[in-house]
Amino acid sequence: MLPANAFWRRRLHDVRGWDDFERLPLTTKSELLADQAADPPFGTNLTNPPEHYVRLHQTSGSSGDRPLRWLDTPESWEWWLRIWAEHVYRAAGVTARDRVFFAFSFGPFIGFWSAFGGAQRLGALCMSGGAMTSEQRLRSLLDLDATVLLSTPTYALRLADVANELGLDLRRSGVRVTIHAGEPGASIPATRGAIEAAYGARCFDHTGMTELGPTGFSCSQRDGIHLIESEFIFEVLDPNGRPAGEGELVATNLGRWGMPLVRYRTGDRVTVSAEPCACGSPFMKLVGGIQGRIDDMFTVRGVNLYPSQVEDIVRRHPEVAEFVIERRRERQMDEVSLLIETAFDGSSTERLEADLRQALGVRIDCRVVERGTLPRSELKAKRIRQGDT
Numbered sequence: 001m002l003p004a005n006a007f008w009r010r011r012l013h014d015v016r017g018w019d020d021f022e023r024l025p026l027t028t029k030s031e032l033l034a035d036q037a038a039d040p041p042f043g044t045n046l047t048n049p050p051e052h053y054v055r056l057h058q059t060s061g062s063s064g065d066r067p068l069r070w071l072d073t074p075e076s077w078e079w080w081l082r083i084w085a086e087h088v089y090r091a092a093g094v095t096a097r098d099r100v101f102f103a104f105s106f107g108p109f110i111g112f113w114s115a116f117g118g119a120q121r122l123g124a125l126c127m128s129g130g131a132m133t134s135e136q137r138l139r140s141l142l143d144l145d146a147t148v149l150l151s152t153p154t155y156a157l158r159l160a161d162v163a164n165e166l167g168l169d170l171r172r173s174g175v176r177v178t179i180h181a182g183e184p185g186a187s188i189p190a191t192r193g194a195i196e197a198a199y200g201a202r203c204f205d206h207t208g209m210t211e212l213g214p215t216g217f218s219c220s221q222r223d224g225i226h227l228i229e230s231e232f233i234f235e236v237l238d239p240n241g242r243p244a245g246e247g248e249l250v251a252t253n254l255g256r257w258g259m260p261l262v263r264y265r266t267g268d269r270v271t272v273s274a275e276p277c278a279c280g281s282p283f284m285k286l287v288g289g290i291q292g293r294i295d296d297m298f299t300v301r302g303v304n305l306y307p308s309q310v311e312d313i314v315r316r317h318p319e320v321a322e323f324v325i326e327r328r329r330e331r332q333m334d335e336v337s338l339l340i341e342t343a344f345d346g347s348s349t350e351r352l353e354a355d356l357r358q359a360l361g362v363r364i365d366c367r368v369v370e371r372g373t374l375p376r377s378e379l380k381a382k383r384i385r386q387g388d389t
């Protein structure tokens with residue numbers, strides 16, 4: 001691979017053992033974006049001649065960056081689909097007998113396409129929910145007798161809301177499994193509980209990235225994410241770049257040779273456990289899934305918090321339909337408010353404020369905003385935003 005790939009030829013040296021590997025430079029998303037900007041449209045991380053690639057996907061660009069483009073060869077695409085079939089779907093108990101409904105648009109987002117292809121490879125019936133309203137998706141789900149739903153956790157709850165408004169009972173649908181990605185929700189106990197209650201199904205988490213591949217899945221225990229160590233080398237590094245049990249997840253993929261990544265900083269904050277899991281998986285586990293983005297951490301009166309900790313409290317309150325954490329900088333301090341849309345008129349925020357204070361040890365202001373004013377997304381929900389100062 002080295003002589004053909006200009007990006008890695010500049011960065012890699014001979015690796016004979018783990019010590020050599022650990023001296024390889026870390027790779028960041030901004031380096032990849034800069035490489036694509038300098039060498040448009042795909043950059044220099046190409047191992048094969050351009051005509052060998054068959055698929056293009058790109059990141060959403062939701063963090064304000066330009067979208068990052070990623071190419072796959074037939075071999076690397078088959079690698080994606082095989083991991084979905086052999087790990088993600090298998091762990092959730094999905095088989096060729098299932099009917100899988102995908103509540104996503106048909107855009108350049110890789111999660112949808114790889115999940116769809118993986119289910120097809122498994123022999124399941126794959127049903128696209130692209131270009132539909134939420135109501136049309138619900139009616140398809142019921143009419144087609146879907147047994148598995150794939151969506152973001154936020155969108156699964158949004159569909160459940162719409163079902164309520166329409167008087168449709170999702171618990172009487174055939175859906176027995178839901179699989180979620182894009183946000184950590186399915187590993188957050190209260191969010192998972194809310195989805196399971198709405199659908200009468202078992203809810204599973206999955207992690208992956210456009211530029212890396214499908215990295216993890218939640219097993220029958222559903223208390224975290226197993227990292228697929230047979231297909232990646234994973235490291236967890238502290239802020240000084242030293243190996244740690246808690247820190248940023250760094251990954252090297254082993255089967256996507258057309259456009260590979262070595263020691264890629266995912267930006268995800270994780271805690272790993274090497275304790276054996278009751279499901280029997282040999283893979284290490286991220287406790288509670290991905291805890292958040294490294295740069296999503298905020299500080300309230302000296303206490304470091306992540307949006308997922310707030311979400312776990314908020315989702316225990318069925319009166320909250322949607323929420324966003326608004327962060328302002330006032331007098332050199334982070335000030336944080338929770339903006340919420342309530343499901344019923346006249347709900348009070350007092351109980352939620354008290355629960356937040358008790359669980360997190362700090363006071364967080366809750367403000368009710370008008371219904372329909374907070375963003376909802378089929379892709380990643382943005383749980384934290386910068387307010388006016």
Ligand SMILES: [Zn+2]
Nearest residue numbers: 219277279281
């Ligand atoms: Zn397990």
